[in-house]
Amino acid sequence: MQFDLRKFIAAGTKPYHAEFPCDLSAKDFAGARIPQPVTAVFDAETDGEEVRMTLRAKALVHGECARCLDPVEREETVEAEWTAKERDLDDPDFDLPLDEKGHLDVDEWLSQEFLFQIPTVLLCSPDCAGLCPRCGKKKAECVCPPEEEETAPADARLAILKSLLN
Numbered sequence: 001m002q003f004d005l006r007k008f009i010a011a012g013t014k015p016y017h018a019e020f021p022c023d024l025s026a027k028d029f030a031g032a033r034i035p036q037p038v039t040a041v042f043d044a045e046t047d048g049e050e051v052r053m054t055l056r057a058k059a060l061v062h063g064e065c066a067r068c069l070d071p072v073e074r075e076e077t078v079e080a081e082w083t084a085k086e087r088d089l090d091d092p093d094f095d096l097p098l099d100e101k102g103h104l105d106v107d108e109w110l111s112q113e114f115l116f117q118i119p120t121v122l123l124c125s126p127d128c129a130g131l132c133p134r135c136g137k138k139k140a141e142c143v144c145p146p147e148e149e150e151t152a153p154a155d156a157r158l159a160i161l162k163s164l165l166n
């Protein structure tokens with residue numbers, strides 16, 4: 001959705017409210033995805049000088065556990081608030097996605113907020129033990145003897161020592 005922010009700053013009197021579907025399925029959120037369309041709620045109101053905008057949405061995020069690679073599904077909520085004045089429209093450092101006409105790309109703004117909101121490391125559970133480095137199975141299912149890992153390097157060092165003594 002596009003919102004004519006320049007026009008609203010210049011001539012908006014009544015509060016603006018919109019609910020619209022937003023398709024973010026093509027976006028990548030640090031490896032996670034939002035495959036289903038999201039319903040976003042956008043509001044704008046002005047006191048004659050400053051425009052206050054809010055953007056809200058809830059999405060089901062699909063990702064993969066960073067430790068065991070199992071699929072992870074979690075709900076994320078965006079609740080963003082922003083104020084803008086007329087001079088912000090020509091500020092190259094203004095953080096919201098505006099085009100040269102002063103139109104706000106609300107879909108892109110929502111996408112930015114989700115990118116900020118979704119953790120870069122997703123876990124299936126906070127205490128996920130991850131995968132065994134030897135057999136590649138989940139640690140909970142793996143049957144590798146635990147002591148092998150500790151003794152192998154020591155034996156290798158001993159073998160070198162022995163070869164030096166000989």
Ligand SMILES: [Zn+2]
Pocket residue numbers: 065066067068069070123124125128129130
């Ligand atoms: Zn996991």
Ligand SMILES: [Zn+2]
Pocket residue numbers: 132133134135136137142143144
């Ligand atoms: Zn194992």
